[in-house]
Amino acid sequence: MDHQGKPTRQLKSGGKRGNNVNADLIAVVVAMNNSVPCVLTIPQANALPSGPFELAHRSLQSGLRGWVEQQTGHPLGYIEQLYTFADRDRIGAEERVISISYLALTQAEDLGAAAKRCWASWYDYFPWEDHRSGAPTAVLEDLRPRLREWAGSADDTAVRLDRQRRAAVAFGFDDRSWNEEFALQRYELLYEAALVEEAVRVGPSAAPTAVPSKSMIADHRRILATAIARLRSKIKYRPVVFELMPPLFTLLQLQQTVEALSGRLINKPNFRRLIEQQELVEKTGETTTETGGRPAQLYRFRHDILDERPVAGTKLPLMRA
Structure with missing residues (x-):
């Protein structure tokens, strides 16, 4: 293509x-x-x-x-x-x-x-995936009633119950926990329910039932959802997040990067403690004032950790709402 x-x-x-x-x-x-x-x-x-x-x-x-x-x-x-x-x-x-x-x-x-x-x-492309400030409006006020309507539209009772269960698991409905790694399952569920433009596209215009979000040609948005799910999972057991970081960074910048990728907040003390325990980074002896406030210590990724512990990861202490 x-x-x-x-x-x-x-x-x-x-x-x-x-x-x-x-x-x-x-x-x-x-x-x-x-x-x-x-x-x-x-x-x-x-x-x-x-x-x-x-x-x-x-x-x-x-x-x-x-x-x-x-x-x-x-x-x-x-x-x-x-x-x-x-x-x-x-x-x-x-x-x-x-x-x-x-x-x-x-x-x-x-x-x-x-x-x-x-x-x-x-x-x-996935406005329902960012939960750093709590569940986004797209989930609470738009997606939930539409998914409930779709689930209830099935004639077969077993199909109806299965749809309700899958929606609850994917989106954290009915007091279930939100799992940031289910990005692909959520998109595929919305596609099945014809709530994304790609599922109901006829010509260049969006269908009125589509949830407001940017679409892509063919199934490129599905491919992007696959990548998001992969990366959200992988940053927990492999230090790939450092591929996205500058050579020198503060611990706050590292935490904010992980939070942005996962779409979830991280407990700050726990995060710093785990980073230090796993010896993923080392101090450079330099500081920066670009973050505002007191000078912040600058760190660098310890590349030799890949040789010492091939499966080293961050084991993120994600905040649970």
């Missing part, structure tokens, strides 16, 4: 005429800009950077890096394979597309460089 959402590379599978498969590479590039988790997009198509996997590409990763840099001018650093999407009819009834997606983490750009690219807050 090119950056306009059109499959361009065909893999012949043999058999009946027209039985071809298109393959493309899609990147979810994440950075922190002013304490906001942002994703790199292609504004003309409201899409993630993507391009076909071609015979000339040395590997999947090299092909992906080439397409992202060509389309956005942004070179990639840390990347990991995310998921392969190959569902029937995910692009259209007349074609089959295999999309190999990757999660890429990069550090924030300066204002001049960032202005040349299209970075968008991932909460623009």
Whole structure:
């Protein structure tokens, strides 16, 4: 699929005429800009950077890096394979597309460089995911009654009860706990209930039933939800959050980054105690006054921790509402 959402590379599978498969590479590039988790997009198509996997590409990763840099001018650093999407009819009834997606983490750009690219807050696409100030209005006043109506519309009792249970688990209804790692399940539930534009899109306009949020072409928003769920889970057992941090940072900046990614508040004393116990960072002996108030100690990530403890993570002490 090119950056306009059109499959361009065909893999012949043999058999009946027209039985071809298109393959493309899609990147979810994440950075922190002013304490906001942002994703790199292609504004003309409201899409993630993507391009076909071609015979000339040395590997999947090299092909992906080439397409992202060509389309956005942004070179990639840390990347990991995310998921392969190959569902029937995910692009259209007349074609089959295999999309190999990757999660890429990069550090924030300066204002001049960032202005040349299209970075968008991932909460623009998933406004129900940000719980740092409590459950957002989108959940309490909009999503809940619509999901209840959808669940109750099933004729079969078993289906109706299953829908109610899934909505409660995904969104923390009926006194259940909110789980920040269920980002993909929440989006897929809203898609099933036809409450996102992608599920009910006819032409370029949004359906009146869609929950207010930014949409993307094809299933790019589903791919983004997959990346959010992966990253929220992974920062708890691998120190990948430091791929998003500048070389020097304060503990408050580190905490705010983790909170922004998870969409949840973190207990400050517990967070600092765990960071110190796991020896993930070390003091530089320098301070900064950019945070306001007293000079704050600057820290750096201890890269040798990866050799000492391959599974080192942050084990986040997330606040529970």
